[in-house]
Amino acid sequence: MRKLDRTICAAPPCLSKYHHGAQSWGDVTPAHKEEIRTHLKAMQGPRCAYCEGDIEILGQHIEHFRPKGDTAYRHLTFDWGNLFWSCDQADSCGHFKDNGAGPYNVNHLVNPCADDPDAFFIFQADGTISIRHGLSEADRYRATETLRVFSLDAEWGRLRVMRKIAVSGYVNDADTAFNEGWPPDDIRAYFAEELQVAQSLPFYTAIRHVLTERQ
Numbered sequence: 001m002r003k004l005d006r007t008i009c010a011a012p013p014c015l016s017k018y019h020h021g022a023q024s025w026g027d028v029t030p031a032h033k034e035e036i037r038t039h040l041k042a043m044q045g046p047r048c049a050y051c052e053g054d055i056e057i058l059g060q061h062i063e064h065f066r067p068k069g070d071t072a073y074r075h076l077t078f079d080w081g082n083l084f085w086s087c088d089q090a091d092s093c094g095h096f097k098d099n100g101a102g103p104y105n106v107n108h109l110v111n112p113c114a115d116d117p118d119a120f121f122i123f124q125a126d127g128t129i130s131i132r133h134g135l136s137e138a139d140r141y142r143a144t145e146t147l148r149v150f151s152l153d154a155e156w157g158r159l160r161v162m163r164k165i166a167v168s169g170y171v172n173d174a175d176t177a178f179n180e181g182w183p184p185d186d187i188r189a190y191f192a193e194e195l196q197v198a199q200s201l202p203f204y205t206a207i208r209h210v211l212t213e214r215q
Helices: 013-017 030-044 071-076 093-099 137-149 158-179 184-198 204-213
Strands: 061-064 083-086 121-123 129-131
Touching: 013 030, 030 061, 030 083, 061 093, 083 093, 121 204, 129 137, 158 184, 158 204, 184 204
Parallel strands: none
Antiparallel strands: 061 083, 121 129
16 A cells, blocks of 8 residues: 555546435446546556555456445545545455455545555565554554455465565565675665666555665
8 A cells, every 4th residue: 555646636527427315326427437547547557546456457446435335425425535446356455345344444544645554554575564663552553454454464365475476576686786795875776776667566665665674
């Protein structure tokens, strides 16, 4: 999970055509859903808002952070601030949140636009996600609930394996640089270049954390 900036993309104009109480999400036309996806892609890139997996490989759906099926949040069904682009996997992310996680309070979840996930999590080279030290009790609970509700860090889960594979090449290259005694300035330049190239890749946060922690 990474910080997203919703201000870089205006709300899709089509959302203004729909109103809570008059229409439901099922009334949104395919063309309008495509327009919404285009705006979400401009904000997120082709990566899931939660796991950072490749949408083109993992499938996709438009996700309501505050569930549209919950009567408390139906008024946010067409709210741009409540929409994310999630992968389509049943064992994690948006689908798991609302169909597999069990009871949760959405106010206890880390929101990629409202919060900075970097303040809560650190990604490890083995594909796991650790909760940062020094958090308040309330924030530690939020971090724990976010990992559980989105199923982001199952011990031997699919996502852990995918993250480990994504970072493995960078880890090997970094180990080579250290073992061969590269000068510190050369190592820093290497990290900077690798991170610049990796920005558009799936699981970028895992790559960034692993390389940054090695500096």
